[in-house]
Amino acid sequence: MANLNKLNLLMCGTGEYTTGWTRSGASKSDKKIGVVALTLFDLRRLGKVDKLGMVGVNGSKFPEIRAHLQHNIAQIYKDLDVSFDSFPGDTETDPEAYKVSIDKLNPGDAVVIFTPDNTHYAIARYAIEHGLHVLVTKPATQLLSHHLELIDLSRKHNVVCFVEHHKRYDPAYGDARVRARELGEFNFFNAWMSQPKSQLETFQAWAGKDSDISYYLSSHHIDICCWILQDKAVPTRVVASAASGIATSKPYNCIPGTEDTITLLVDWQSVKSLKHKGTAVYTASWTAPLKSGIHSAQHWYYLGEKGDINIDQAHRGYDVTVDDTGKTWYNPFYMKYSPSESGHFDGQRGYGYISIEKFVDAARNVNAGIAQPSDFDAQGLPTITNTVLTTAILNAGRISLDEKRPVGISKDGGKWILH
Template sequence: MDNKLNLLMCGTGEYTTGWTGSGASQSDKKIGVVALTLFDLRRLGKVDKLGMVGVNGSKYPAIRAHLRQNIEQVYKDLDVSFDSFPKETETDSEAYKTAIDKLHPGDAVVIFTPDSTHYAIARHAIERGLHVLVTKPATQLLSHHLDLVDLSRKHNVVCFVEHHKRYDPVYSDARARARTLGEFNFFNAWMSQPKSQLETFRAWAGKDSDISYYLSSHHIDICCWILQDKAVPTRVVASAATGIATSAPYNCVPETEDTITLLVDWQSITSPTHKGTAVYTASWTAPLRSGVHSAQHWYYMGEKGDVNIDQAHRGYDVTVDDTGKTWYNPFYMKYSPSESGHFDGQRGYGYISIEKFVDAARSVNAGTAQPSEFDAHGLPTIRNTVLTTAILNAGRISLDEKRPVGISKEGEKWILH
């Protein structure tokens, strides 16, 4: 295929650029993931024109300087230019509409913005015939997720959710092995990030979203992926710990939970007598110097065996006098240049997740594939990720209304009750 994809990045924050409200990110994404990947895909001839849209245009001079210093001057032949919206003198919460309206059917939009904005941006893009990659959680409401399923089918565009953990080679292999272990019995997942994330996310933490939507979405999706066509969730009960995020020095809004746990009942599709339970826990109040940015592990037990994964400690650690011991994850993004001085992270699952979307959109534009084909490939399409949103939405309702929430299917539609 020689048809290059024009693409708009929605969101200018840490995951896109490595730049946060307080300057360059101090996390494991110091130069971002999205923009860097797309700059490299442009170098490789898959992407053509790039744009970026945020709310506050005054950030762009600092962002451009950051990208030039840390990407353009580090890697050979990597152009970091892009069109930006809104203008540097403007602040506009609806600048995404102006930027999207300048695109043409068959172009693409990548959405890495606060959770509460995903649905509006994705809907605006899909209705204009644009392919969409939206970060997890796709939406906060099940009804919104189902609407995007219908819209993407109506407009015949690719719509993926950026569940990059599906491309982690360990998780992918574990999923294949777990599916051979017979009926599902138990799943337990833990994911956390240090309290410093409350500084990064203070603008929306507790106001627009919670730690379950932000972090548990990773492992809930992995569990749903393992159990696809094997079992379905039927009931969710949520519990939360509080008190750290709302206290000094973080001082988040009173509604902010520290740690959220969802207990989910699962029912086998093939055996009425087989039921399973899953526990998904996420926190953004982990210790500051634990040596990992994201603690992440899960355990799966089926009737014929189990799978146990610790993806925070991969047998690879580095100790430095000033900062102590750190466990690194080179499978996610490799930032060190190649022998020739070029960017060398094409095998990282953060990169692959975006490239898979670009390849899918290009193949549809070239007429060699239909968007619906990707549902059958085990990819995180908008249709294949409905139950992840159902569980997350049910968890939020359970916390807010202090009650269990049921999940069931009426005809072709999943509903909460």
């Protein structure tokens, strides 16, 4: 049997999703102790991961982050080591610290990228060119041209490059996808996803400046729709519209032009029948009510030739009511934070965890010579190749908003283009 060596891994990004720590302190969302670092600490306990590093821009955050992880993870779960190497130093600020930390890795090591959307491409490119496997959070890139470049680079350097579309691992979404593909030709898809206005405080440094709510949230359901329609239909045109006025007002004071809610209307063409066309509406907002009992409202409706599917992932029949805070809907299918009977972390079946573990397993298998990165394209996993249409739609939506026009999507010489 091939030797599956442990994977050395660098976490790029120190924020809420990685550590549960934000610029205002511990997160108040459903990710109070993060996802990425916790998952990797547990994978290290289980023998899949070895050395861990974490890189950000401002090193002064690390003492607070370490204390947060020690108090909320190490002291809660049995046998969980929360140590990691950090970059830059605790008294340093360096926007290119990722280069210093990546330079210390060896080919075959891995990088996970959970940083602001506009930084994904530069970090992923630098890592891939150094022979590292890459997991980048959604959206992979903001520009289709950059996404295509990462596809080419990952093939050239023969490394795994996944996009962290964790909803592909949600058992309800996965089952719905199989059933949707049995409903004949595609006709209509409608998706809604929102987060409370408090997120505008968490993301104030980049909201409306470096990215928008469509890239940040609609990327989830656009990817699910593209996954369902893979080899069945292709997008041909995108028209975008947006609401505004809340994010740019007090107390959030985001920069002028920041949209509150963005809707993309997308035309789809069947690849097997010229007469069958479909439409999809993807809407995302970060101005939802503050005390609605859920952090992320998320539901979608699929209409096919032979039937329909309606799925609501925010309300799963599990709610808790507390005197002080009211009713809250919980989703342990994503990340289960309550310890096991033995006191260990017990969230290995959560789809937030599985998404990262799948990447770690893929990288280890390629390093051992028992798989090729291209093998995962055929498995329906969210590889950089399999997620190109998600980026195409998101990029087209941004152009449509900025230039106030429809944007076409088509193939030219085997590669997707916008026009």
